[in-house]
Every structure is written in C-alpha cells, then in structure tokens.
Amino acid sequence: xxxxxxxxxxxxxxxxxxxxxxxxxxxxxxxxxxxxxxxxxxxxxxxxxxxxxxxxxxxxxxxxxxxxxxxxxxxxxxxxxxxxxxxxxxxxxxxxxxxxxxxxxxxxxxxxxxxxxxxxxxxxxxxxxxxxxxxxxxxxxxxxxxxxxxxxxxxxx
Numbered sequence: 001x002x003x004x005x006x007x008x009x010x011x012x013x014x015x016x017x018x019x020x021x022x023x024x025x026x027x028x029x030x031x032x033x034x035x036x037x038x039x040x041x042x043x044x045x046x047x048x049x050x051x052x053x054x055x056x057x058x059x060x061x062x063x064x065x066x067x068x069x070x071x072x073x074x075x076x077x078x079x080x081x082x083x084x085x086x087x088x089x090x091x092x093x094x095x096x097x098x099x100x101x102x103x104x105x106x107x108x109x110x111x112x113x114x115x116x117x118x119x120x121x122x123x124x125x126x127x128x129x130x131x132x133x134x135x136x137x138x139x140x141x142x143x144x145x146x147x148x149x150x151x152x153x154x155x156x157x
Contacts, residue, residue, distance in 0.1 A: 024060060030091035031100065032122055033059065033132060038101065038111050039119040040136040041143060046108025049092065050082065051148050055139070057083045065135050072142040082151055108145075 023029050037055050038047050058068040070078040092109065095101045100115040111119060122128055 025087055027091065027094065030056075030087060031095060032118075032129060034088075034091055034095060035100070035111060035115055035119045035122060036129060036132055036136055038109065039116070039123070040133070041139050041141065042108075042110075043141045045145075046104050046106070046110040048108055048145055048148060049089070050152060051143060051145065052092065052109070053084050053088050054080070054082055054148065054151075055136075055143065056088050057085050059132060059135065068143070069135075069138055072139065072147070080151055 033056060034052060037052060041047075041055060042051065055068070058064040067078060068080065071080050092101070095115070096103065099112050100118065101109050101111050103109050123133070
C-alpha cells in the first residue's frame, strides 16, 4: 500500500484520487474574471463586492447572463436574485494580498497598476475568455451601484 492510502477499517481503504476542479472554481479563472469585471463593467469609480458577486454568479449560465442583461435593460417581468459565492470573497482576498486590486476609502474595489497590466494581457488575447468578454461588453456600465443598492433594498423589504 502506498503512503497516500488510509486504512479506515480492516475492509475499507481510502485511496485519494485527484479530481478535476470545474473551471469556474479555479482561482486562475476567478482572478481573470474579476479583472475583466472590474475593467469592463465597473467604470473608473470602482466596484462593490455585491456587484462582483452579482456579475460573477450570473456568468455561470447563459440563462443567468441573459436575465441580468434583461434586468439592466429594464425588460418587463425580469427579476434578480442576489446570490453570494464564497469563492469570490476568497478571490478578492487573494487579489488584495497579491496587489492586483485595492479597496478604496468608499469600500469599492479597483485594479492596481499590475492588475490593469494583467487585464490588458487578457483583453489582447481574442480567444481567451471570449464569451465572458462578449457578455461584459454587452453589460458595460449598465449595472450601476445605485441599481445594486435598489436590488439589495428590495430584498430586505
């Protein structure tokens, strides 16, 4: 028996195997996506953590992306559910430590100089994160912080 195996009982041996991590949970993807969101959908003023969550979570499916665009464009009978993904918080923490982004005095996040350089590299590659870039181009600055605040207030009642 190799060193990585664990004997749980006389009959059960646990032998861990590497598992593929879905791309949307990989730190490298989350960092690149967060840079794109900050650079393409947050304007010069920065981006709240709630906005990062709303955009990131909506990018998990075509249906959710379309729903967010419909909501921003004020299509009738469109509503949003503000969901929080703990991997986004961890990504932001990592990006803060690595000096890819910083938090302003007003609480909004912005890319640092090195974050902007990374963003420019991602944007130059026309095939890299193409669907994400297309979506963020459509979204642009349509999802404002005021709209985020109104969504949060409507959820609180």
